[in-house]
Every structure is written in C-alpha cells, then in structure tokens.
Amino acid sequence: MNKMPNWADTILVPLLSLLLAAVISGVVIALIGHNPIYALKLMVSGALGTSTNFSYTLYYATNFIFTGLAVAVAYHARMFNIGGEGQAYIGGLGAALACLYIPWPHWTLALIGGGLAAAIFGAAWAAIPAYLQAKRGSHIVITTIMFNYMSYPVVNYLLNGPIKAEGMEPATPSFAAEIALPNLSAILGTFGIAFSDRGPANFALVIALLACVGVWILIWRTKLGYETRAFGESESAAKYAGINPTKIIMIAMLISGALAGMMAINNVMGEAERLVLNAVEGAGFIGIAVALMGRNHPLGILIAALLFGILYQGGAELSAELRIPREMVTVIQALVILFTGALDNMVRMPIEKLFLSLRRKEAK
Template identity: 60%
Template sequence: MTRLPKWADLALVPLISLLLAGAISAVVVLMLGENPWETVKIMVDGAVGSPYAWGYTLYYATSFIFTGLGVAVAYHAGQFNIGGEGQAQLGGLGVALVCLALPWPHWTVALAAASVGAALFGAAWAAIPAWLAAKRGSHVVITTIMFNYIAAALIVWLLVEVLRPTGQMDPATARFAAATKLPTFQTIPGLDLIFTKKVPANVTFFIALLACVGVWLLLWRSRLGYEIRAFGKSESAARYAGISPVRVIMASMLISGGLCGLMSVNNVMGEAGRLLQNSSEGAGFIGIAVALMGRNHPIGIFLAALLFGALYQGGAEMGLWTSVPIELRLLLQGLVILFTGALDTMVRMMIAPFFRKRGAQ
C-alpha cells in the first residue's frame, strides 16, 4: 500500500472517515422523514452556536480528553485498554470518598485531593488486568471488558447498601459540601463575560489541557515514554534492548487507568456534586473512538474530544427539536469508530491512488 504523507494520515483520513459516517447517518435521517441539512444545522447550532452550547460541548469534551488520553497511553505500549468505563466509575468512587471524608476548607484543596483519589482508584482498577497481562499473559482486552461489568455491579452495591444516606431513596451518596463545588465557566472572572448563562463546563477542563501536555511530555520527552513506545512497536526488540515488559505493561496501564479515573472529577465533583450510578456516562467507551480518531496523540485527542463533545451536545439538541431520536448520535459515534478503526485501511486504500499518481509525476 502507498505510504501516505503525514498530513494525510493525521488529517485527511479522519476527515474522510467522518464524512463517510455523516453520509450514512444522513441516509438514516432521510429514512426517518427528516431533512438531513436542517438536522445538521440544528446539531451544529446546538453544539457550537452560542456560548451556552459551547459550555455543554466543552463539559463533555473534558471527560473525553481524559479517557482518550488513557486509551492512548496504553495503546502506545501495545495494550488495548477497553476498561476505561470501569476505571472512570471507580475514579468517581475515589472522588466521592475524598469529598465526603473531611470538611474541606476550599475547593482548591478539595480538587487536589479528589484528583489524587480519582487517579489512584482508576489506576488500582487497571492494576489487576495489567498484572494478569504482564505476569500471566492474559489478553488485556478481555480482562478490562470484564472489569467494566464488575465495576458497574460494585458501584451499584455500594450506592445501595453502603454509601446511601439513611432515609434517602436515591441510590447515590450524600451531596458534597458547598466548599467542594468547582467553579463553572460562568463564575470564573473573564470567562463570565462570555458564558453569561449557567453551564456545566468547569475548571476540570483546564486540568484536562494540562493532562494533554503531561502525556506528551511522558511519551515523547521521557525515558519511560521511550520504553513504552519501543515496547509497543516491537516487543522482541524492546526485550533485546533490556526493556522490562512487566515494567512497561504495569506502568502504562496504571497511568492509563489513572487518566480514565480523573475523568470523574469533571462529572462527579464538577457537575453532579455527588456520586450517582453510571457517573461515567459512557465516556470510557467514547474515549476509544477519541484516541483512534486523534491518532493517539494529545493534540489529535483534544481535537477529537471537541468533535465528540459537539456530537454529544448536538445530538441532544437534535433529539429535542426534531423527530429524529437522540440515539442517532450513538449511530454516528459508532460509524466514526467503525471507519477510524475497523475500516481505517479501507479509507487509506480509497485515497492511496491519488498520492501514488502524484508521486509518479
């Protein structure tokens, strides 16, 4: 197959994949009796047409950045972490336990402690599949998927039997103290001039940006990052060079789980103010698509997270103002995953002849 230029691999292939996914979704919209163009306009306006819309898009994108980065770190080590959903749910448990443990004096202190708790709980949930892969040769895809279901059942049991306050019917923890409430965009000086209405986007977004920088520094500017990428490219060559497979697998999976766990700070602490069932809201699975579309690079992941945040918010608006069900956004997300993952080679084959002809001239 013709080797594509780097710009085509990073930008053109994902763009074509997105257009193909959109074209199929447009056919579905037509079959439902709606105008695809009008539907797209509603989605775009609902996602990025106003500061209020951006406030929701950035809120969703924040979660997807964390889980996308988590998937990417593991992927560079040759480990396909499908367990981000469970790791995010356990991260939410870490946030809740920290926020309920002490009378925190200020949100900054609570945020630092909750972030540590979220990362530790997420990393701990990834540690068992990592150890099974490193020491027993278990397939990390299978074990991490299984741990998603275990995490969901564990959270339900804890919320119903252990953490639910006496007399409360909701399967949820008590509400966190007011001092732990994170500032949202409409309360941050400077941003309040743009975001005049209440939106869920909060300071966790800036932590997500720092996480992008941190992952870039880890993977491309550190010895551990070099070992992770070398092991992911060729395990046999890495072994020959003296790189420990156990160290790389454990380190990459723990970092991956910690990043997925950090996602819950945004949802549990920043928006809900307590731990609810399914606090991860599917972000663990969407993170896989974000990492694939972003080519497992922090910049690409950031841009892909914005796209999926817009799809999430725009899909909600579409379901509100048209007869098209909100589940169509799941179809579009699934098609993007299909084309950027399973059919990535097909997309490359479609455009390869163009570059082959240019190279022959």
C-alpha cells in the first residue's frame, strides 16, 4: 500500500519543495540587499511578461523536455543516464552534418532527416556505455559521465577543423535558408494568434510535445514499456519472467540517447541554424533535475521543464535588471534542484507520516 495518495506524491511534495526553495532563495536575495518580493515579480515578468520573453522561456523548456525524457526512459529501466549533455552534443553534430551536406528541398524534409541523424548520433553515443553496463558490469553513471567529457574534444576538433566555417569562431557554416524551421510566431500566425517573432521558440516545441506523448505510450502502453518497468522494479523477478536484461538495458539507453540527441532540433536546427561550440549549455544536466522533479512521467517533465525555462529566462532578466551576479541566479536554480531532488525525502517523510496517521485515525 502506498504511504500517500498519488496526487500528494506528484503534486503536493514537489509544490512544497518549490515553496521551501523559494523561501530560501528569498533569504539569499535579502542578504545581498534586494527586496525578494520585487525580485520574484521581476523574475516572473522577465519570463512571462512579454511574448518575446515567453518565447525564450519556451525555447529553454523545449531543450529540457528532450533531456528530461531521456533521463526518464533510462530511469524506468533502473539506470541513471548522466550522459544527456554529451549525447545532445553529439546529436547536434549529427543534425549539423545532415543539414550541411544533404541538399534538402524543404524544411519538413530537413526536419525529418536532421532529426533522425540527431537521434542516431545520440543513440550511438549512448550505446557504448549501455553495452559496457549490460556485458561488462560497468556502472552506467561512471561511463556516461566519461562520455560527456569525451564528446567535447570530438566536437571541438571538428568545429576547429574539418567542418569549420570561415572566420575565427569555432562553428559550422550556417544552414541553407530554405531548411530553417519556422518560429513559433509563424506557427501561431496560421491560427490567427499574434506572437513575437523576435524570440527563439520554434517548431521543435511541437516535436517535444509529441515526444512526451510518445514516451507515455511507450512506457505505459506497450509490452516493451511493461518489460522496462518490470526490470526497473526487480531485475531478478524480470529474469524469472523471461525478460532479457541485456535487451532492456540496450534498448532503454538507445532510446534515451536518441531523445537527448533530438534536442538538436531545437538549439542547432531551430535557433542557431548551425552548430556552435558549447551548444548544449548545460541542458543535459538540467534534464536530470527536470526528470526527478517530474517523477519521470512525461506530464510531470513537461511542467518541470516549463518551470526551469522560467528560472532560466527570468533569472537572466533578474541578473540584468538588479545587477545581481549571474552566479547568484545559478545559486537560486541550484536551490530548486536541491530541494526537488537531493532533499526530496526531507519533505516527503513528514507528509507520509501525516497520511499514515490520518489512515490510522480512520481505521479506529
């Protein structure tokens, strides 16, 4: 029997964790000489106040959806994929190569080809740690972290050599204009909805939402998803039921790497329209917090990604307006991660005790 209702686990616990993080963040802001209430209003308006700001929020959220889903799929198979950063980076390389060297006649075909290349490259980068886990017993956390650091010099070498554009910047040439993904203003404009065209949000948001639906179907409505969850709950029971551990580890990590790689649809194909150095900008690591906060469920990940998108965009506005060092904004973001992840049990255990005591009273 669950110690608390599902709604309390998925809504109440994260909400209280966020409130605690907000209180501690307010104390930090007060200590450096600023009004925490004003700072909160400024952060919210900076993220949601205008359609341009909201476009940036949605752009960041799209990145976090892809990397959050990547972490969640592996987590359901009892694996902690820390390698989303490197997989997204290598996925960006795949998308860039597809967009640079294949003459796509239209953005829809480029989206399919570039997205598929990004997924394949991301999955390939995840395949080696998966194999080492399945066949050699190497811990997936260690190997995926190592592959993060290996991805940087690979892309750095290529951006400073074989695929470098003319000039000093380590980046590829810009993609052809005809394969540029439409931005959110163009998409909403077809429905008569006015939206700023100055923000970076683009068609990748639609793909991210479809990915949420696809992961939900995969995990909770397919045989493979059932086997993955069964393996994640108990490897010995799964083996007894005839589930092949090697198969589950490999497939789960391939899907996880593919989802992380597909982030390139947003940041490489949709926003920059080229591959630049450090294109991922930490989104692979934020995806871990997004998945944990979203309880590894696509709907929870969507909501958590929007929250972190607000923190990223609102934090940038807060830093610019109040002259708060960017590192202090990072501290606020870290507090949210801390309370929703590492200190989750600090909130969860008192709530569990409360619901258990209520059940005892009802039983009397």
